[in-house]
Amino acid sequence: MHFTGYLAIHDFSQELEKEFELRCVKIHEKKDRFYLVEGDGPDLIWAQMTARNLETIEITSINDGVKKLKERGRNWGLFTVANHRRAQLIQDELPKFNTKPIPFRHPLPEKPMGFWTLWDTNIILASQTTSSPFALGEMDFQEDKVMPPSRAYLKLWEFFTVYAPEALNGGTSIDVGSCPGGWTWVLRTLEFDKTVSVDKAPIENRIMNMGKIEFRKESAFGLDPKDFGEIEWFCSDIICYPERLLTLVKKFLAAGTVKNFVCTIKYQAETDWENTLKFLEIPGSRIVHLHHNKHEVTWFLKGVKA
């Protein structure tokens, strides 16, 4: 019997448990915010990191643990569920790896990033097949503290670094719900010929002054896709009910003029599962919880018009 391990996002264990239930996945065992399920589990939105093909390794001592992990791989991210000090003593003897913040669009680490935990005093669970090249799926950027007018830009930085690192080829991008201008700033630093920025409130002047930005002071929900021609990237960070965003996305999808979408689905007090699942029904799309998302997730669809 082999297991898949899921590390829930801090403060969102309930969401992960609900997702297990909705996907009919039975939890075999749980410690802290780490969950074990039997066999090959699905990719889940609210998992910060998924560890596949978990191996159960018996150890006789700290040195034995270090030796057995080193035999299996170089880089190991540790999440402790118990025996914290003993686990840390093992981690301290494993090879060090780079955890420094990275620049925007920096190539992703090529070496596999393993995961391990000390499940019991003498039992290690370890996987070299994890869902992220970063330890426990956590990544940080060398932030720009000068230009972006809000920290929302970090979500788009993470998205274009991790999920859409391919080269961009000019064309038009559109940013709806753009004020004060963090996402518009990111799009403006990429190779688009034009960025259309839409909000009922203006974006900051220093972003407008970068040029190649067409600002529209209006509601995104009244936009007519016919006014924009071909769109390379449709980006939305609008604060609105998921249902309204879904209607907007479907309008642009139906127009057949958008190649790629990336949209934040924002929740009120409760996670809106009904509409989240409707987004997932759009063929070829994915939903992830970015490291820089809070109580919100990121829906994306790439290559609609090849």
Ligand SMILES: C[S@@+](CC[C@H](N)C(=O)[O-])C[C@H]1O[C@@H](n2cnc3c(N)ncnc32)[C@H](O)[C@@H]1O
């Ligand atoms: C989280 S903020 C966006 C932050 C932005 N992405 C950034 O990086 O600076 C959400 C924005 O959605 C906008 N918004 C809400 N309803 C809207 C609508 N109907 N049309 C356009 N924008 C809307 C709000 O005015 C607000 O500026």
